[in-house]
Amino acid sequence: MAAVSSPRPEDWWRDAVIYQVYPRSFVDGDGDGTGDLAGALTALPYLAELGVDAVWFTPWYLSPMVDGGYDVADYRTIDPAFGTLDDAEKLIAAAAELGIRVIVDIVPNHVSDQHAWFRAALEAGPGSLERELFHFRPGRGEDGELPPNDWPSQFAGDTWTRVPDGEWYLHLFTPQQPDLNWSHPAVRREHEDVLRFWFERGVSGVRIDSAALLAKHPDLPDLATPSPDDGPAPDDGPHPYVDRDELHDIYRSWRALADEYGAVFVGEVWLPDAERFARYLRPDELHTAFNFNFLACPWEPARLRRTIDDTLGEHAPVRAPATWVLCNHDVTRTVTRYGRADTGFDFATKAFGTPTDPDLGTRRARAAALLTLALPGSVYLYQGEELGLPEADIPRDRIEDPMHVRSGGTDPGRDGCRVPLPWSADAPHYGFGSHTEPWLPQPDDWAHYAVDRQSADPASMLTLYRTALRLRRATRGFGDGPMTWLPAPDGVLAFARPYGLVCVVNLSGGPVELPPYEQLLLSSAPLDAHGHLPDDTAVWLRT
Incomplete structure (x- = not known):
């Protein structure tokens, strides 16, 4: 049953239910072990029956896949592992016929080291125009052997890599993800052209990865604060690369472009300061931003209530709707997290072998689903959340996530929440694909999580979500308000x-x-x- 909804109003995004698809792990259409757009096309009726308003696809562009597609080599080309540009256009059109909008992912902070711009920069050498598109600097030390500054990585490891001619380039993530120089007008023009490219192909919105990291202090100063014995810090002003004021001019120009197409933005903005966070949601900037405080909040009544109040309070001055999300492709799955002694989430505390009670976690995740869907604003569901999937234990020799590799093997990484979905209990690879073993191994005991088995069970997590989303859409009072x-x-x-x-x-x-x-x-x-x-x-x- 593919229930087509009536057209939503222009402000559909204020109370939408948006389903996140991680393409590599959704449906494998050609049987090669990797999910793809052809497979996603076959799953659109499932999403329509689930009752979602939109689907957000994490990056499907040409990429070496060093960081799960967040190292983009070409925004105008679909990675062959996922299909072709024609496949993407067919998927967007087919989704629209079912009343489902499509949101794509843009990664503006950096590109892949295989991007044409960066390859040209390496060839052009120091002082070239090509290198001005990135952050190339001479090193410190007697022979330039030390990195240009002390900035920490978003992953473990270094943030600077030296090239053979002696210069260093900045990468807040992996060395294969060089940061772009957003003070250069060509960088801004290119991203506006990329947005227009996808808006003209019918996408309804864009999720902005690492949205608060783009702008850097032009001098790239050290971040370290001197000890009290050294006197006051030389610069106690804005952070050199997080939440800089220059960002807001960028997003105002993006908003003007999106308004031409009736498209919307959701920003990945991790900020502790509520007032600074709300600036991104002013009427001429981003429409929405992810609510990570709620995602990371422990399953404790007082803290949940305070987080809900804080969230609504920080959105109220700019009249933006809140977003509610329990997990995503970077975060330990809800069922596993809620079954632990520490039910919150923090990247710094992730560890192998953390005990969990799956039954308790599932019970709490079911309650959290109704809590989340009843709150005012929009909701994001990560694929498999509606199935109650737990975090999977990945054999260490199969982990691909660079967070694990760059930690020296101490961080379990994020692959445990990225395991391919189970669709059919009795099919090979649980129906994810017909031939090749999936790119990440599925646990042996996942048959009872499969879509076909849960569809026939009135007490299943899938039935709960389907019922809740149907009621949320049909009952006055839910959603924004x-x-x-x-x-x-x-x-x-x-x-x-x-x-x-x-x-x-x-x-x-x-x-x-x-x-x-x-x-x-x-x-x-x-x-x-x-x-x-x-x-x-x-x-x-x-x-």
Whole structure:
């Protein structure tokens, strides 16, 4: 069943449910072990039945795949592993016929070292115009043998690599991802042309990777702060490469371009300062930005409530809708995280062998789904979240993520949440592809997570999501709009939405009475024999 929705209003993005596809692991259409656009095309009816409004594809462009496609060699060419530009255009058009919009990923901070610009820069040599598109510098030390500054990497390892002619180039990520110089007008023109290229092919929006990192201090000064004995820091001004004010002019120009096409932006903006974060969401800049504080928040009632309040509070001054997300392609899967003693998320604390209780994690993930979908704003679902997939243990010799490699093998990396999806319980490779073993190994016990098996189970995670998304779309009061906290026992979150809708989430450790209600719309788990709400359970009520 592929339910086509009626056209959404122009501000559809304010309360949309957007499904994230990691193409390598979604559906393998040609059986070579890697997911592709032909496979994604066959899965569009599944997404329509799930009830999503849009689908965001992580990078599908030509890439050496050093960092899962986030090292882009050519934005106007689809990587052969995924298909062709014609395949992408067919996919965008087919999705539109089902009422599903397509969002693509742009990675403006850097390109691949195989990009034509960087290859030309290496050939041209020091002082050339070609090198002005990047951050090439002479080294420090007597013979230039030391890096130009002390900036830390977003991954483990160095941020500078020396080339044979003696100069160094900056890469906040891997050496295969040289940073672009956003003070150069050619860099700005190229990205605006790339945006226009995809808008003209029918995409409805763009997710902006590492959106707060583009602009750098022109002098590339050291980041290290002197010790108190050395006196005050020489420069206590803005960070040299995070959240610089120059970024906002870039995004204003992008917004003007997007408005020509009726397209939208969502920024990957990791910032602790609420006021600085909100600047990116002013009416002439980005439409939305990811809410990472909620994603990283532990499963604790007081902290969840505070995070929700903070999120809505920081969006209110600029009248932007909040986004709610529980996991993505970089983050430990929700079921596994919520089954651990520490239910929050921090890249710095990831480690092999962290114990988890999958049953507890699944129960909490089901409750979190109803909590998230009841909050005002838009929601992002990462592929497999609707199946309740846990984080997979990848054999160390099969891990590809550079976060693992550059840590010297101590960081488990992100591949555990990127394992190909199970579609059919009894098919080879669980129906992901017909022939070759998938690029990442699937666990041996994943048959019960398969789409076909969950579709036939009224108590499955997939059925819960399908039901919740159908109700969210059909019931007045969900989506964008006001919410009000209600009185509730300790450890219980209860809030009202318009038209008599109420969401109650119990994290108290024991069963609690529900407030008076006329109708129970949906529950993440059955009520107990007394009609009370069990621990780690959420309900939607009509009062």
